[in-house]
Amino acid sequence: MLKSFIKELPMYHNFKLIYKKYLYGFLNNFKVLKLYSSKTGSYYLPLFSTEDSIKYHIIKNKIYQQKIVDESKKYIKSNSLVLDVGSNYGQMSIIFSKTKNNVRVLSFEAQKFIFEILKKNIKVNGANVRAYYNIVGEFSKIVNMKKTNLSKNFSWGENNVVMQKSNKNADKIEAIKIDDLKIKKKISFIKIDAEGMDLMVMKGAYKTILRNKMPIIFEYDEKHNNYNYTFYDVKKYLNKINYSIKKKIYKTNFLVTHNKI
DSSP: OHHHHHHHSHHHHHHHHHIIIIIHHHHHTTOOEEEEEETTEEEEEETTOTTOHHHHHHHTTOOTTHHHHHHHHTTOOTTOEEEEESOTTSHHHHHHHTTSTTOEEEEEEOOHHHHHHHHHHHHHHTOSEEEEEOEESSOOEEEEEEOOOSSSOSSGGGOOOOEESOOTTEEEEEEEOGGGGOOOSOEEEEEEOOTTOHHHHHHTTHHHHHHHOOOEEEEOOGGGOOSSOOHHHHHHHHHHTTEEEEEEETTTEEEEEETTO
16 A cells, blocks of 8 residues: 555656666666566566566566467477577577477577577576577678667667677677578477568578478567568568468567468
8 A cells, every 4th residue: 555655656756757767778787687487487587677578577477478479389389490580588489499399499689688698598497499699681691780778778679680880889790591590300480579670580581481381470560660661561572482461469460371371
């Protein structure tokens, strides 16, 4: 009751505004981690990322984007690979790896700090997941990626991949195509959440998709689209690989399947 009363005080709301505007990003620059236990596993998470929606779901014993996970489980098969492009802290990757027998997940994350957390979470959960520190798209080369922080966003997962010519305030990282990996084992499912690069990820997986014909869930959100393409371009590419939209999940995620399935 006292807690509710305090939240109603004008000074509480003023402090909240000041905290979000000035202190939140500053505190998160220290990158302090805490190990949390939840129903889906144990997770190292940034201590000061109090406004991070993915962290919130995990510590509240929930699954972030539960509907995507539920839909994915319908297609993941035993003795197969699952690709998780844009894996963040790894909750989905870890869940995918335990969906069926002998499922191995290839998990891709481009933010250096979040990649280090991802590796720790894979290890602490004993998950059958291999983590890749790469930008995934439609070309292969070493690039400079602007270092990410929480100066503009409240969640690490909201940061776009920004490549730049200068190495100032940047991390060297290898950009790859999924096709470069020349994966031989059967892939039963791909989940893509690449903050606007989803179409490029699919283009760079052209041969892999045609060979496996696996269902794919990707995101298209105009607020993250800094890469000069439209949803018409997405549908044009889906036609090229003989895929169709089967379902819209939430407002910005799409399940697509090969037309012969």
